[in-house]
Amino acid sequence: MVGPMLRLPAPLYTQMVGHCLSGLPDEACGLLGGDPDGVVVSCYPTRNLAGSAKLYTVDPGQHLRADRDAEANGMAIIGVFHSHTHTDAYPSPTDVAQAPDPDWHYVLVSLRDTHPVVRSYRIVGDRVDEETVIVEPRRAHPSGGFARTTAR
């Protein structure tokens, strides 16, 4: 039996990690669009309204636009990513307490060490379960195009 997993096309993985690096010294954040089975098709980098190395808040206006874009392309927002600048790639008590949707994938990008560390979790109530992250080579999107790398 295959366990829970998140499939990230390589260009979106690069976009996500790049957005996190460019946000230093603050935490950076964004949303992931795709299908509920955990196949990511779009990455939506967003502003961190908290402007902090300890906290993030996804810009609500960008969230609305990402949600509409995902829906218009037959997808949904299926998760959120954010960076931890000086701690592990593991959800903090703040992350767990504020996890908005038990069906979402929660991706953490730790920038504490020399190389970024990317991990993904499911959070249901207080329970945190790690899932496998598979970075896939550039591949065709079911619509016939390629995995999208731009927010809008």
Add this chain to the structure above:
Amino acid sequence: MAVDVRLPTVLRPHAGGLSTVSANGATIGEVLNDLVTRYPGMAGQVLTEDGALHRFVNVYVDDDDVRYLEQLDTKVADGATVSILPAVAGGCGR
């Protein structure tokens, strides 16, 4: 007046799985109160016990976040679309 209310996935189970429902009201406060009257399971997730907008949701009239307008007193025009999304926040916290 009736408006369409777009629901986030986390609230849809309280509305029989629907992604968009109808609700009545001339202001956001009236629309949300009508919504939770129709779908009581949403009550504690959209409005607080005091009737304020819950801090874990963002509510929009068309393209505008009501927190930057008149919050629950924001007027809702006939045919407008109200969207509810979860407020997404967190961080290492230390």
